[in-house]
Amino acid sequence: MKKLLALIVLLLVTAASHAQVRDVPRFKVDPSWPTIPNNWQFGQVSSVSIDAQDHVWVLQRPGTLAPEEKGRAAPPVLEFDASGKYIQGWGGSGQGYEWPTTEHGIYVDPKGFVWIGGNGAGDHQLLKFTRAGKFVMQIGRAKQSKGNGDTMNVNMPADVFLHAPSNELFVADGYGNRRIIVFDADSGAFKRMWGAFGNKALDEGPNPAVADGYLRGAAQFVQPLHAVRVSRDGLVYVSDRGGKRVQVFNLDGTYVTQVFIGRECRVPACGNGTTAASTAFSADPAQRFLYVANRSQAKIMVFERKTLELLDEFGQWGSAPGEFGTMHHMNADSKGNLYVTEVTPLRPENRRVQKFTFVGLTNATR
Numbered sequence: 001m002k003k004l005l006a007l008i009v010l011l012l013v014t015a016a017s018h019a020q021v022r023d024v025p026r027f028k029v030d031p032s033w034p035t036i037p038n039n040w041q042f043g044q045v046s047s048v049s050i051d052a053q054d055h056v057w058v059l060q061r062p063g064t065l066a067p068e069e070k071g072r073a074a075p076p077v078l079e080f081d082a083s084g085k086y087i088q089g090w091g092g093s094g095q096g097y098e099w100p101t102t103e104h105g106i107y108v109d110p111k112g113f114v115w116i117g118g119n120g121a122g123d124h125q126l127l128k129f130t131r132a133g134k135f136v137m138q139i140g141r142a143k144q145s146k147g148n149g150d151t152m153n154v155n156m157p158a159d160v161f162l163h164a165p166s167n168e169l170f171v172a173d174g175y176g177n178r179r180i181i182v183f184d185a186d187s188g189a190f191k192r193m194w195g196a197f198g199n200k201a202l203d204e205g206p207n208p209a210v211a212d213g214y215l216r217g218a219a220q221f222v223q224p225l226h227a228v229r230v231s232r233d234g235l236v237y238v239s240d241r242g243g244k245r246v247q248v249f250n251l252d253g254t255y256v257t258q259v260f261i262g263r264e265c266r267v268p269a270c271g272n273g274t275t276a277a278s279t280a281f282s283a284d285p286a287q288r289f290l291y292v293a294n295r296s297q298a299k300i301m302v303f304e305r306k307t308l309e310l311l312d313e314f315g316q317w318g319s320a321p322g323e324f325g326t327m328h329h330m331n332a333d334s335k336g337n338l339y340v341t342e343v344t345p346l347r348p349e350n351r352r353v354q355k356f357t358f359v360g361l362t363n364a365t366r
Contacts, residue, residue: 022364024302024312025282025289027338027356031321034058034084034353040074041065042351044343047159047329051108051131054082054333058341058353059106059116062092076103077114077133082333084355090133091116097127097135098142104175105227105329109162109185117157119175119224124153126160126171139188148177148201151190159227159278159329163234163251170236174225178205180238180253194253196221196240208242208273212263217243227278227329231287231305239276239292246276246292248308259308262297270296278329281305283336283358291330291338298324300338300356312364325350 034056036042043064049057058080062073075089093099100118107115113136116127122143128136140153147155155176162169162185169185173193179201181193195201202220211218222242229237235256236249244263248256262275275294282289282305290305299315315324325344332338336358344350 022311023361024364025336026359026362027314028359029322030084030355030357032084033355034080035086036074037086038074039072041069041072041348042074044345044351045328045341045353046104046343047106048331048339048341048353049106049108049114050331050333050339051112052110054335055087056080056082056333056339056353056355057106057108057114059091059103060351061103061343063102064345064351077106077116079131082335082337088132094135097138098125099127100125105157105159105172107160107162109169110164111162113185115160115169117154117160117171119156119158123156124176126154126157126169137188139183145176147203148179148193148195149203151181151193154181158224159239161228161230163230166251168251170228170230172225172228172238174221174223174241176223177201178221178223178225180225180228180236180249192253194249196243196247198249198253198255211243212266217245217258217260224274226276229279229281231281232285233287237279237290239278241274241276241295244273244275246279246290246308257308259303259310261292261301262294265296272296277327278331280330280332280338283332283334291332293327293330293340295327298327300330300340319347319349321354322356 043061045060047059058078076091078089079087100123101120104119105117114129124145125140145153145155154173158174159172169183171181182191205220206218226241227239238247245260247258277293277295280291281287290303292301298317299313302312325342328341328343330340338356341353342350
């Protein structure tokens with residue numbers, strides 16, 4: 001009898017432990033978020049960032065509006081509070097800096113500075129502004145990139161992230177180049193750079209179709225290299241969208257591990273066949289969960305961050321609330337809510353940013 005009771009207790013403990021490991025975040029879309037004033041019209045909504053106040057900063061592309069819509073164009077940069085109330089908007093050409101020809105990434109750093117990058121032809125610069133839109137600094141110059149070895153200019157940078165303890169700006173320099181490059185966030189001075197697996201980034205890159213056949217994936221990032229995030233424990237998560245993977249590095253660029261995202265996705269069945277568009281972390285202190293925006297399969301994938309075990313996924317193609325067109329960038333606020341942007345061409349209903357409210361943890365469905 002004692003052996004039977006001990007076995008039952010062991011099974012219960014094991015089951016409880018397993019259930020705890022398999023708990024995953026759940027979300028509910030908020031179809032009324034945000035409130036857009038002045039009858040403004042969004043173009044393609046390329047990026048979203050969350051500041052220290054949980055205000056949501058959105059970057060959209062007025063240049064993608066149809067001629068009949070341009071009179072109602074919203075500013076490129078818009079700030080909303082957590083409830084979706086509009087706070088301010090600004091952006092575009094100005095004195096002393098070179099605004100990108102195609103807006104791509106926005107990031108509000110822990111000090112409240114707003115960083116903007118573009119992926120248009122000749123967008124070889126990063127811009128730094130105050131939250132009120134006052135120009136602070138430019139890294140690089142338009143149309144000046146000399147390739148992956150250039151430490152002064154970027155080449156159509158997709159995304160940035162500031163590692164506050166070191167005051168270093170990590171840049172996913174990934175439309176024209178195929179590297180992570182790091183700058184001092186105050187001076188703009190070059191610190192270091194690396195490519196996939198920590199290799200030296202080369203100007204000649206792999207064919208995505210061929211790269212799919214490699215067991216470990218391509219030895220170089222496959223353009224576009226689309227997003228970068230740094231976790232609280234000092235790991236750099238790189239969204240190699242063209243390579244259909246997320247690679248993880250130490251702060252110095254030493255390769256740690258990777259996970260493939262929708263590698264079975266092939267064109268034409270999967271749109272352009274690129275998957276890992278962006279990542280975000282859960283709001284708990286340990287950042288237990290990693291969220292990955294799977295662009296071509298129109299879903300958000302939920303991983304155990306430290307093991308990269310796939311736990312759950314949600315989403316599907318469509319234009320209704322909670323569905324996705326062409327996902328682009330994603331971010332999370334301090335409450336665990338997710339914000340996802342879409343850039344679907346010729347589909348006004350998918351030129352949007354959606355809020356997914358975190359509603360708690362439940363058992364995984366996988």
